[in-house]
Amino acid sequence: MENSTVLIVDDNIANLGVLSDTLDQAGLEVWVAQSGKVALERVKYALPNLILLDVMMPEIDGFETCRQLKANPLTKDIPIIFMTALSDIANKVEGFKLGAVDYITKPFQQEEVLARIKLHLKLYELNSKLEEKNALLEQKVTEVTQAYTDLQQMQAQLIQGEKMSSLGQMVAGIAHEINNPINFIYGNLTYAKDYIQNILELLEMYQEDYPKPTPRIQAELEDIELDFIKDDLLKLLNSANTGTQRIHEIVKSMRIFSRVDEAAVKAVNIHEGIDSTLTILHHRLKARPEHPGIEVIREYGQLPPIECYAGQLNQVFMNILSNAIDALDEYHQQCCFSGKINRSGKIYISTEIIRDNWIKIRIMDNGLGIKEEVKSKLFEPFFTTKPVGKGTGLGLSISYQIVVEKHGGKLHCQSVPEKGTEFIIEIPIHQQLEEAMPAHCVA
Structure with missing residues (x-):
């Protein structure tokens, strides 16, 4: 309470003198104001620790002065003690409603006044310290929360980085091993x-x-059906040739998708990356006994080669397209259980140049859509709506980091429940030098 300041607001000079002497002798710094108007002006320049406020004053009475003090964010927490000769309950209740902490009735008992002032100054001091500690605690909580979020992101990066690095190397290895025998078969089929x-x-x-x-x-001749063999043998060879071409395309797609030898920024054909991802996901797109096929509609614009981390961007396509297929599978299952008409599943992919040096990639499905409360958490690490064992909650979080942090782009989601979901990727055609940093989330 040392060096505490008390502002006395009273239009009676005698009262001001008595109270000033009493508080001054108690070691308190005293300011005075002879009207509510003067008091309101006074606090604009310096704030007291406590205000003694007379109720009955000309121009602005104590109640209105108190109301304005409590409405001001700078003075609303300063304790106010009303002083009045009125002893009726109504005035006291009115004062407490306005935010006063106490009431002193005239004529004053100096010891009582001093005791009440010291009590409320102590309470004010303790409350101020409590607020400081609360602010410090909130800061600590914020720091801990941020540290936990950073840890989650780092964890996600390490897990996904190791996962995609291993996957990329495995895919590249498999593609290499398959490529040699397929080339051998494909080359010899012509001679055969x-x-x-x-x-x-x-x-x-x-x-x-x-x-x-x-x-x-x-x-x-009759036993082996020579005529049938002559007709069918060439068909078999043509089918084998078509099959090896298909395997060759898959191997090429696997190599394009993995791009393990392209850790740095490189200008690539974005459409090749999308098509390679669709090739790898082909088994999930075709019709099966448990659900109908999914139609992929591509509307590619005329794009120049895009400078990017190709392997990482392909991971983004894989994550978003896999989620779209999951959404359509879930929609089909719900239709089967509920008996609703099942519309055919479709995935729309479009690309375009939206402004100088930027492109937009849109991937949309016509599945169940995403609820608003879920959409706000989509890019949080480890957040997933899938059952246990079906998803890690890392795919979209890592995709966001790849698009936004690695490529200086934008990734956002638009969705209407029961209508479908659209993910929009925007990235610059040319990467700046400061963005072309070594990969943190994918080895």
């Missing part, structure tokens, strides 16, 4: 087709020159 064609032509020549086969040969 030519050889078989020659043999069939030779067989036809034999049939023309020796139209009457021996009984043993005739029996064998």
